[in-house]
Amino acid sequence: MTITAPEAPAAATAPDVPFEVIPLSGNLGAEIPGLDLRTLDDDTIAAVRATWLHYKVVFFPGQDLTPQDHLAFARRFGEPTEGHPVIPGLPDQPEVFQIDYTQARELAAAYGDVSDVSRGLHWHTDVTFVRRPPLGSILRAVEVPRAGGDTLFSNQEAAFDDLSPALQEFLSTLTAVHDGQDQFKVILDLIGEGTWEGKTFTKLEPVEHPVVRTHPETGKRSLFVNPGFTSRIKELKRTESDALLAYLFQHSVRPEFTVRYHWQPGTIAFWDNRATQHAVVGDYGDHRRVIQRVTLRGDEPR
Ligand SMILES: O=C(O)CCC(=O)C(=O)O
Ligand SMILES: [Fe+2]
Numbered sequence: 001m002t003i004t005a006p007e008a009p010a011a012a013t014a015p016d017v018p019f020e021v022i023p024l025s026g027n028l029g030a031e032i033p034g035l036d037l038r039t040l041d042d043d044t045i046a047a048v049r050a051t052w053l054h055y056k057v058v059f060f061p062g063q064d065l066t067p068q069d070h071l072a073f074a075r076r077f078g079e080p081t082e083g084h085p086v087i088p089g090l091p092d093q094p095e096v097f098q099i100d101y102t103q104a105r106e107l108a109a110a111y112g113d114v115s116d117v118s119r120g121l122h123w124h125t126d127v128t129f130v131r132r133p134p135l136g137s138i139l140r141a142v143e144v145p146r147a148g149g150d151t152l153f154s155n156q157e158a159a160f161d162d163l164s165p166a167l168q169e170f171l172s173t174l175t176a177v178h179d180g181q182d183q184f185k186v187i188l189d190l191i192g193e194g195t196w197e198g199k200t201f202t203k204l205e206p207v208e209h210p211v212v213r214t215h216p217e218t219g220k221r222s223l224f225v226n227p228g229f230t231s232r233i234k235e236l237k238r239t240e241s242d243a244l245l246a247y248l249f250q251h252s253v254r255p256e257f258t259v260r261y262h263w264q265p266g267t268i269a270f271w272d273n274r275a276t277q278h279a280v281v282g283d284y285g286d287h288r289r290v291i292q293r294v295t296l297r298g299d300e301p302r
Contacts, residue, residue, distance in 0.1 A: 014054050017047040023055070028155040028276065029259030030055040037063050037073045037268060045076045052077075052136075053217060057153045057259065057271040057278075064266055065140060067093040071294055073268070074138045078296035081134060085127060085204075086184045086194040090292070098142070101289040111186045120282025123154070123253050124228025126273050126295065129180030130196055131207050134273045135298035139291050141263040148284035150262045151269070152253075154277045156222035159252040160212060168221075171248075172212045175234040176225050179206040183228065197297075208234060211248075213301040215274055222275045223252050224301055252277060274298065 011023040014030075022031040030051065037060055040048070052058045065073065067090055074080050074095075083089035083097040090096045127133050160168065181204050184194075193200045211233065213224040225233075227249040233241040260281075261269065271278065 010055060015047070015050040017051055019044070019047070021051055021055075024059075024261070025259035027158045027257050027259070028056040029059070029153060029261065030057075031059045031061060033061055035060060037065060038069050040076070049077060052270055052272060056155055056157075056276050057261075057269060059261055060268040060270075061264055062266060063140075063268050065268065067096045067292060070138065070140050070268070070292065071095055074294040074296060077138075077270075078135055081295045081297050082195050082198075083295065084293075085130065085180070085196040085201075086188045086191065088191060096292050096294055098290060098292045102286075107187075111190070121278075121280040122227060123152075123249070123277045123279040125156075125224070125226045125277050127180070128178045128209065128224070128226060129184075129204055129207060129229045132197070132300050133209075133298050135296045136273050137271055137296070138294045139269045139271075140293070141265055141267045141269075142292055143288050143290040144263040144265055145284040145287035145289055147262075148281065149287070149289045150260050150281045150283075152258050152260050152279045152281065153271060154253045154258045156224065156252060156257075156275050156277060157215070157220045158257045159254070160221055160223045162254075162257075163251070168212070171223070172210075172221070173235070174211040175208050176211050176230045176245075177206050177208055177232050177234060178229045179231045180204040180229055181206070206231065209301045213274065216299055216302075220275070223248060224274075225249070225252070226277050253279070274301070 010027055014021065019032060020034055024030055032051065071080060071093060080095040083095050087097045090098060126137050184204060188194055188204065193202050209224055211225055212221050214221050225245060225248050230245060233244060236244065
């Protein structure tokens with residue numbers, strides 16, 4: 001007799017694709033081994049996209065991509081942004097930026113730990129402090145600790161679905177302010193000006209987004225507030241806003257909505273930035289940890 005284990009909820013409705021997909025938790029995340037990201041045909045790219053939309057973050061271990069290959073892979077899914085609005089890109093590949101966590105710690109020590117980019121990074125969704133935050137980010141693990149330095153991802157559709165209907169409806173009427181100033185003012189002052197969507201700026205102005213957004217491709221609703229950049233809820237009094245955001249920040253990263261990934265050098269991760277948050281676990285002491293990222297342009301949350 002063969003006993004087949006029941007599938008986790010995310011795995012049960014996954015698209016049927018011509019490569020192996022290994023679900024990593026009940027609510028999001030899958031590993032796709034055995035592909036060479038430099039040589040995929042259009043049908044395989046379409047299947048990767050469907051898998052990515054379903055699992056929200058996919059990991060490709062065993063890749064050996066140069067920054068050029070990394071960028072070329074990203075272009076198959078959308079338009080790369082100018083890297084990051086304020087973190088400078090690689091000299092000969094400006095759409096690719098690097099985070100060397102040792103350097104980031106030195107910078108933080110020299111200028112005050114405002115950026116929070118020390119050993120770990122707290123929960124956030126990438127670059128929500130602009131009008132059109134990224135659609136997704138594609139990360140390459142360059143140098144990673146043998147143990148530790150994992151990255152956590154949390155499914156913000158699952159977090160929304162778990163709330164009671166009355167709270168879902170109330171949240172759907174609210175607008176949040178997102179502000180990158182706290183984390184990025186020091187870097188922006190050091191480099192003088194940042195660039196986003198072709199425009200330069202010297203100060204990050206706060207922006208507003210709905211607290212609940214509808215995914216432009218799947219139509220699913222998700223929570224769209226994050227402790228990295230969401231500073232307050234516009235329609236509420238300060239004390240109400242603080243209390244509600246504290247609750248949502250805690251709720252949105254409950255263990256059952258998350259996956260935790262341990263990196264190997266070369267692994268590529270691709271996450272849907274419209275429906276997830278992520279955080280780096282700062283448990284790796286003084287080991288070197290270096291990543292590079294390409295970021296895809298997104299649309300205005302609605
Ligand atoms: O270093 C990581 O694993 C993720 C860093 C991060 O937050 C990002 O690249 O958006
Ligand atoms: Fe991030």
